[in-house]
Amino acid sequence: MLYKTISKANFKVFINEVIAGNVTIAPKMTDKDSEGNPVYQFQQVYAFDEIALNYTKTYSSLKNFFLPFKESLSTFQFDKNEWKQKIEYSIHPRVIVGVRACDINGLLKLDNVLMKGKYPSPYYVARRTNTFLIGLDHEPMADCFCQSLNSDEALHGFDLFLTDIGDKYFMQINSSKAFNLFKNVQINDIETEDEEKYIAEKKRIASLFKTRVAITGLSNLMDIEFESDVWKKWGDKCLSCGTCAMVCPTCYCFTVTESIDVSLKFALKEKVLYSCNLVDFAEVAGGHNFRPEPATRLKYRFYHQHRGFVESYDEPKCVGCNRCGIACPAGINPIDVIHDLRMEDVK
Amino acid sequence: MEYLGIELKKPKVSFFDFTCCEGCQLQIANKEDTLVDFLSLVEVVNFREISSEKKDHYEIAFIEGAISRQDEIERLEKIRKQAKLVVALGTCACYGGVNSLKKRFSVEDVVNEVYGHNPVETLPVKSVKEVVAVDFEIPGCPISKAEFESIILHLVLGTEFRFKKYPVCVECKQNLNHCLLDEGKICLGPITRAGCNAVCINGKLPCYGCRGPAEENNWPSLKQILTEKGFSPEQIDEKTSFFNSLTEVTKNES
Numbered sequence: 001m002l003y004k005t006i007s008k009a010n011f012k013v014f015i016n017e018v019i020a021g022n023v024t025i026a027p028k029m030t031d032k033d034s035e036g037n038p039v040y041q042f043q044q045v046y047a048f049d050e051i052a053l054n055y056t057k058t059y060s061s062l063k064n065f066f067l068p069f070k071e072s073l074s075t076f077q078f079d080k081n082e083w084k085q086k087i088e089y090s091i092h093p094r095v096i097v098g099v100r101a102c103d104i105n106g107l108l109k110l111d112n113v114l115m116k117g118k119y120p121s122p123y124y125v126a127r128r129t130n131t132f133l134i135g136l137d138h139e140p141m142a143d144c145f146c147q148s149l150n151s152d153e154a155l156h157g158f159d160l161f162l163t164d165i166g167d168k169y170f171m172q173i174n175s176s177k178a179f180n181l182f183k184n185v186q187i188n189d190i191e192t193e194d195e196e197k198y199i200a201e202k203k204r205i206a207s208l209f210k211t212r213v214a215i216t217g218l219s220n221l222m223d224i225e226f227e228s229d230v231w232k233k234w235g236d237k238c239l240s241c242g243t244c245a246m247v248c249p250t251c252y253c254f255t256v257t258e259s260i261d262v263s264l265k266f267a268l269k270e271k272v273l274y275s276c277n278l279v280d281f282a283e284v285a286g287g288h289n290f291r292p293e294p295a296t297r298l299k300y301r302f303y304h305q306h307r308g309f310v311e312s313y314d315e316p317k318c319v320g321c322n323r324c325g326i327a328c329p330a331g332i333n334p335i336d337v338i339h340d341l342r343m344e345d346v347k
Numbered sequence: 348m349e350y351l352g353i354e355l356k357k358p359k360v361s362f363f364d365f366t367c368c369e370g371c372q373l374q375i376a377n378k379e380d381t382l383v384d385f386l387s388l389v390e391v392v393n394f395r396e397i398s399s400e401k402k403d404h405y406e407i408a409f410i411e412g413a414i415s416r417q418d419e420i421e422r423l424e425k426i427r428k429q430a431k432l433v434v435a436l437g438t439c440a441c442y443g444g445v446n447s448l449k450k451r452f453s454v455e456d457v458v459n460e461v462y463g464h465n466p467v468e469t470l471p472v473k474s475v476k477e478v479v480a481v482d483f484e485i486p487g488c489p490i491s492k493a494e495f496e497s498i499i500l501h502l503v504l505g506t507e508f509r510f511k512k513y514p515v516c517v518e519c520k521q522n523l524n525h526c527l528l529d530e531g532k533i534c535l536g537p538i539t540r541a542g543c544n545a546v547c548i549n550g551k552l553p554c555y556g557c558r559g560p561a562e563e564n565n566w567p568s569l570k571q572i573l574t575e576k577g578f579s580p581e582q583i584d585e586k587t588s589f590f591n592s593l594t595e596v597t598k599n600e601s
Contacts, residue, residue, distance in 0.1 A: 246520030
């Protein structure tokens, strides 16, 4: 890792250069909620001024740029009695600007499953390795609990990471690709004053967290509370609509569909992201459904987040962004559910 | 017509419209990019939007529209006798659709309001299955072109077609939409069957449930959410009863 600073004016020049030469994705304001608060999403941008660098958090995570909601796994071409299969997973390199530490940590968790596991997904690897990530520190929102999940700081998994220290950014350069991009843009060595400002800013951000979720021993508690009424309480509210898993930065469950083109000359095998809350998630051939009740499905989503994933990767799957809690129409959120399980007062 | 060297049989299909706007048939007729391929999968016997030919020998009858007159009942019964399979096409045929709004008034008032001194014969609106046995239902106002095409392909290939069991929210969030409930609107996406690609919400119009209930539909929870957001029972009922498609779900619980 190299540490440098870049003036905000030069950062704008740099990003406009990046945009001119690459598909660039960044947070943009896309909607307003009923209280007039802005809603942000990651979208392609065409100029620096379109980017909402001071965004709060995007409504959906970055996940779909790495795990598209729908992705072609394979196409088939039929010709009389013959058929040919084509598998395509190369993508154009792209840049994502303004990624929060929790979202980078979300990608690191997906890396564990889809890149570093026994059976890496070439589709994911292609997208991940061809994406240049520029991270950005931010003040936590009132409901952010990434600090409790140790996800408020990204140690790797990005190319550049910026921290605002006044009229310039403190910059962590984490790849040679990133370093080479600064050939035409002035960056500066770190001075003592920059270091002091950086340390002070990191402390200030860390002190702003208002929401804490006790994670210690949570996976054991999940076992103990397997039959708890808490699951029924929240399960009764659950709409089984899958919104939580769609906006989650780390939910990666999927289904595979096959379809034949109306011309009868082509077919497509497609991967579609799914949710363990959906009614037929655990339905098997013959029609038996292992999890017919919403409460059971809701419970197993929390189990994967805080127990199953911990067994496999020694850390929870959840990064504490509370996107699921914000998007859930029924107001189900991990903060209240985990507090309930611990028999603490729910706010 | 061959698929992997196997000759496929072309089903003889007919389309019939009853009380409706014929928009569902139009969905099929104007899917121009695949229309030629689609028409080679089936033998169209009756389809007045695309052909003036009419014949009586067909295997599958697609019924579009609700049933609202005595002569429609008689015509539908005759089609039922002729067809091997009767398919209700679109929300009007499946549930009564928008026409069901008529049920809120007496038949006399409706006739008087619309036709004044030139009254016409009309009955309370019925879905197709309330009049004759229906083998398959394809909901949607209008139907999804892609879904309809897929159903026909499954039929021709002899494979089972499965509707999506989950609600519209999945497709809505996959299209990166912001929840309209959070924008102060009554959206019935959480209890409505997916398969439309959340087309209304993509255009910022809340879901009115034209496709009928999803397999898991937690109406008590959604009703509570809407009530807590300050909507009155009348405001909620206006939306849920719009297509008469969610009645089975919303009327069981009060």
